[in-house]
Amino acid sequence: MSEFRETLYAGYAQALSVDEPIYQGNTGQQEVQVFRNRRFGRVLTLDGVVQTTEADEFVYHEMLAHVPILAHGAVRRVLVIGVGDGGILREIVRHAGIEDIVAVEIDPQVVELCRELLPNHSAGALDDPRLRLVYADGLEYLAQSRERFDLILCDSTDPGGPAASLFTDAFYRNCQQRLGASGILATQNGVPFLQPEELGGTARRLADSFADWGFFHAAVPTYIGGSMAFGWASNSEKVRRTDLETLRQRFTKSGLVTRYYTPEVHQAAFALPRYMLDLIEAGLQRDA
Structure with a gap:
């Protein structure tokens, strides 16, 4: 062995x-x-x-998908940057009200390998009729697109290799321009305890482009080093503050059966520990 x-x-x-x-x-x-x-x-x-x-992917995929979808409450058009294993698509297609999904992936071989070798991740979502799969660089796609979306999900690898451009000022600016008035951007943002520069740098870039921004977090066992952070940004300050009773009503109406996400976890996930708040503040101060 x-x-x-x-x-x-x-x-x-x-x-x-x-x-x-x-x-x-x-x-x-x-x-x-x-x-x-x-x-x-x-x-x-x-x-x-x-x-x-296979054992712990549900934490990541449920939180990245359901937190912004249920906070918004009326998502119809979704752009996914980074298809990879297809797990995020599996969670998105569970929402019946979503009408159109554009999924952009830079590496088609990874998608096909995961479809074959990790079929439970996508669970048929790659064949959903609402899905349009595009093989392209995410930054380039956004720069050329004129479409508007209610939600942009960036399910990227860490900032290096093929995903490097998805952690840049240009990427966040392009996302802001492609979102509707109450649109939301949610992103994978690494494990802050071991990747502190990533959290501070993202905070600085989101603050430059969006009216409202922040982070939520969840503990994924194989993403070692503590809680994983998810970036959050919107052109509206209201959606991040969706109240608990509204989240409960939307969750019940959705019919979702989840293993990690609950409306209570949703709200609590935006409460950050002190060390993360300090990293964010330090990142913002570098621009001051």
């Missing part, structure tokens, strides 16, 4: 036993590995970094 050792951070690593090797190869853009681990099930890694596992 071999071992996969992730060394994303200097001086700190996690190891997973490779109980069954399934796939290893290069797409031309990224190194891909899929294997089975006895505790987490099938595991996808890109460039040596754990991206998702």
Whole structure:
């Protein structure tokens, strides 16, 4: 039995036993590995970094999708930047009121590999008739598009390699221009305890482009180092403050059955620990 050792951070690593090797190869853009681990099930890694596992993916995908959709309350058109394993699409298509989904992915081979090797992630969402799948660079797509969306979800890898452009001033500015009056942008924003510059840098860029911005968070076991942060931004200050009773009503009406998300968790997720608030403040001060 071999071992996969992730060394994303200097001086700190996690190891997973490779109980069954399934796939290893290069797409031309990224190194891909899929294997089975006895505790987490099938595991996808890109460039040596754990991206998702069958056991704990529900935390990430439920929070990134349902928090903005239920906060908004009337999402009809969604743009997804970064399709990857398809888990975020699985959660989006569960909302019957959504009429149109545009999903942009830079690496088609990852999508097809995950469709075949991690089928429970997308669970048929890639064949949903509301979905339009586009293979392109996310930043370039936004720069050229003239469409408007109620929600933009950025389900990216970390800021490096193919995802580097999705953490830039230009990307956030383009997102702001493509959102409707109450539109929301929600993004993957790393683990702040071990990626502090990412949180502060994103705060600075969101503040430059949006009327309202912030972060929410959730604990995903294989994203080591503490809670994962999700970026939040909108042209409206109202949607982030959707009250608990409204969230409960929308959640009940949706018919969703979830394993992590609840309306109460939704509201609590925006309460950040002091160290995250300090990182955000330090990031903003660099521009002062």
